[in-house]
Amino acid sequence: MAAFLAAIGCGCSAHTASRQDAEPSSAPAVSEPSVRPGINDEYKKKDLNVDEWAGKFESESREIFTQRLAILAASGVTPGMAVADIGAGTGFMTELFSNTVGPSGMVYAVDITPAFLERIRTRAAQQRRTNIVTVLGKEDSVELPPGSIDLAFICDTYHHFEHPRTEMASIHRALRPGGTLVVIDFIRKEGVSRPWILEHVRAGQETVTQELIDSGFEPLNDPPADFLKENYLIRFRRP
Numbered sequence: 001m002a003a004f005l006a007a008i009g010c011g012c013s014a015h016t017a018s019r020q021d022a023e024p025s026s027a028p029a030v031s032e033p034s035v036r037p038g039i040n041d042e043y044k045k046k047d048l049n050v051d052e053w054a055g056k057f058e059s060e061s062r063e064i065f066t067q068r069l070a071i072l073a074a075s076g077v078t079p080g081m082a083v084a085d086i087g088a089g090t091g092f093m094t095e096l097f098s099n100t101v102g103p104s105g106m107v108y109a110v111d112i113t114p115a116f117l118e119r120i121r122t123r124a125a126q127q128r129r130t131n132i133v134t135v136l137g138k139e140d141s142v143e144l145p146p147g148s149i150d151l152a153f154i155c156d157t158y159h160h161f162e163h164p165r166t167e168m169a170s171i172h173r174a175l176r177p178g179g180t181l182v183v184i185d186f187i188r189k190e191g192v193s194r195p196w197i198l199e200h201v202r203a204g205q206e207t208v209t210q211e212l213i214d215s216g217f218e219p220l221n222d223p224p225a226d227f228l229k230e231n232y233l234i235r236f237r238r239p
Helices: 002-009 050-057 068-075 092-101 114-126 164-174 195-200 205-214
Strands: 082-086 106-111 132-136 149-155 175-186 231-237
Touching (some): 050 114, 082 092, 082 164, 092 132, 114 132, 164 175
Parallel strands (some): 082 106, 106 132
Antiparallel strands (some): 175 231
């Protein structure tokens, strides 16, 4: 745990190399019923094919992949930051964050799927990235210590939160005062969105925004991210 905390707090280049750290975040246990039971079952399969998922996540037909550089710019990540990529998946945004924060920063790739984290660790080692740490999250906690990050990034993942109230409470604790929360998710509108989105995504932007405000975050009221057509990007601040 000491090494993990040192990697989070030192703000220097001598970070712990890519590793999984499942130390608890000291968050109190809170019971919250699942708002979408079973939505993450496919990621819990023992025979999960990571390469197959990489093909889905990193496809030119997926908007957030083709617009990843614009998303990176809009997120406001800068050198030296500690960034949590929450729901990191196969890690394509993790690697972009790693490039941007540089050797004085740190990226925490948080996911509930061990196989995804193993892929991120392997690629980080191959590419000699020493500023990536993988963290095995829980379905109601990101498992990061209090005040450990400057920016929390949640991309096409919020609708997978089964326990959004407790999950967001853990993110609120992990963010330093003044830290930024970035949420990207599907636009969900009857008569506009694809049937798959209407069935798969629990809530639209207005509901998500209100839930985040209720979780203690202040909206930054940025202009719409016009480079996204099927998704929205909203930013918040922890007061």
